[in-house]
Amino acid sequence: MALITYNSLLDVIHARVTSAAHLRPEVLPVEVGGETVHLDLPQARAALYERPVDEVLRREVWRRAVALGQHDALASAIGSTEVTGWVEAVVWLALPHLRRVARQAAGRLGADRRDVESEVVLAVVERLAEVSVDDPDVGPDLLRAAGRRGWEFARRSASGGRPVEDIVAVADARTAASTEDLWELAISRPDRPDGLVAPLRLTSRSAVEGARLGELADHLGLREVVHRTHRPHRGPRLGSVSLRSTAVGR
Structure with a gap:
């Protein structure tokens, strides 16, 4: 031994x-x-x-x-x-x-x-x-x-404090919980040759998602399209937009 x-x-x-x-x-x-x-x-x-x-x-x-x-x-x-x-x-x-x-x-x-x-x-x-x-x-x-x-x-x-060994893992965890996650814009439209024929309507289920939609609309140059969807007059719904996170577990 x-x-x-x-x-x-x-x-x-x-x-x-x-x-x-x-x-x-x-x-x-x-x-x-x-x-x-x-x-x-x-x-x-x-x-x-x-x-x-x-x-x-x-x-x-x-x-x-x-x-x-x-x-x-x-x-x-x-x-x-x-x-x-x-x-x-x-x-x-x-x-x-x-x-x-x-x-x-x-x-x-x-x-x-x-x-x-x-x-x-x-x-x-x-x-x-x-x-x-x-x-x-x-x-x-x-x-x-x-x-x-x-x-x-x-x-x-x-005092119970300990050195942080894996800084990358901590940063990744914080990023995953932040509002800077990657998001995908999914657009569905009728199977028609002339495509969408009405203003695009964006909807969100919460204020947080609405804010993210606004940021994404700015990034994609769709701010004016989103603004027009807020008018009182609404035409027939011919398509939909959904926003989902690419982060695992969302």
Whole structure:
């Protein structure tokens, strides 16, 4: 029987980045005091969260990691094989904050923690493509984006709201219920060689159908014909017009 090793997206990311079974970046080169310092990933993450925090080193770690992550994202987008895993590594550097957001948001608002984890990871990846490495606040920017996304998702879940997955289906359903449905104009007339010999009489069974008949008459250039049918004098009925929807179930 196969066992599920992990039940958390954040645990999976941690295992992938730290496992020797995966080719992942091992060293982050950063510029500190005019010198290049090579930090392994645990050292880089320690520089972000351990006290006391060296703010200069912290900013440089985020700046360099984000730059490498953006390079990897671009390489992946163009189908390059030179992808070194820095997008995933940036998420791993943010893991302590992501875990805290997922735990607190899910715990306080009753959302599914696994769903919140997916949202915060997605927020980091999306924001990674937008931030500037020249921004000294680039790292906290990523963390704030993840925090906002996680709490907003948890609040929607708590209020019963859910993301709409099939936008096309929703749009089609609204269109089917609107007055913009397609309609067919069916004309029957006597089997006579001279065709209709009296004004065309249009009838409707409701005010809504009458309005649609008017719109259709305008579209077909029959407004004057319809107008003449409203005169008090009515000739013999020699034909009929019916209007029906082409929508299924009408």
